Amino acid sequence: QATQFKPSSEQIDYIKQFLQGDESKSYCSDLDCVEGMFKPPECRKTRHKCGYILASYTSISTTLVMKQIIEEKLLMKIAFVGPHLSQVIEYLENLGASYLLLHYAPSTLTLQHSLVPILFPQCRDPLLKRDASDINCLYTPNRLAKVVWNPVQNEAP
Helix, strand or coil, X not given: CHHHHCCCHHHHHXXXXXXXXXXXXXXXXXXXXXXXXXXXXXXXXXXXXXXXXXXXXXXXXXXXXXXXXXXXXXXXXXXXXXXXXXXXXXXXXXXXXXXXXXXXXXXXXXXXXXXXXXXXXXXXXXXXXCCCCCHHHHCCCCCCCCCCCHHHHHHCC
């Protein structure tokens, strides 16, 4: 349920102070963003209580997630906090609050806080990404693997 990830009013106030950077410029320039917060149409309706997802900046990946939120009518907002993401996560961790994070993994942030990824249904064609209508293809091929050229592996100190 989305409300499980809805911060308290005190936590929202804390997050809101990081939604804009220098010269009051927000970290999200999407048309559905208002003062650094992505608010889909379903969350603009007063009867819905929407959860929050935390992110640093907008990117191709976050834009696709925003599109999925709108298409699936998910009750989720995204708070873009720019370079303050680590600070906001630390604050919520210290309070023992529940939160969702839109971030790549592995990363120092996900490892530091022992965060676990959300599993999505498998993409029908994960390697070729031919099926643009399958939104799950957004997540499957984006894996990071550490690889090394064989001679370097054998000769490196």
